[in-house]
Amino acid sequence: MSAIQSIFQRYAGQYLERYGHAMPAIHRKVIHAIDSCRSGDFGSHLYKCQACGLVHMVPCSCGNRHCPTCQNEKPRCG
Numbered sequence: 627m628s629a630i631q632s633i634f635q636r637y638a639g640q641y642l643e644r645y646g647h648a649m650p651a652i653h654r655k656v657i658h659a660i661d662s663c664r665s666g667d668f669g670s671h672l673y674k675c676q677a678c679g680l681v682h683m684v685p686c687s688c689g690n691r692h693c694p695t696c697q698n699e700k701p702r703c704g
């Protein structure tokens with residue numbers, strides 16, 4: 627988890643409640659994307675390890691270019 631994601635997860639609700647009405651919609655969209663990146667909100671990939679046979683679930687990235695975790699370079703689900 628990036629530092630900005632932890633900040634958004636802690637304070638975005640309060641911030642949006644107070645200032646959300648005055649923000650451009652795209653800013654709210656970016657906050658939601660970063661807040662939810664790799665949380666499972668965007669779906670998940672299942673990978674089966676060829677060595678041990680275990681199935682691993684990897685939550686999808688948000689794909690938003692402003693997100694410091696994925697910066698639009700990691701594949702999104704769907």
Ligand SMILES: [Zn+2]
Pocket residue numbers: 659660663664687688689690693694695696697
């Ligand atoms: Zn992301």
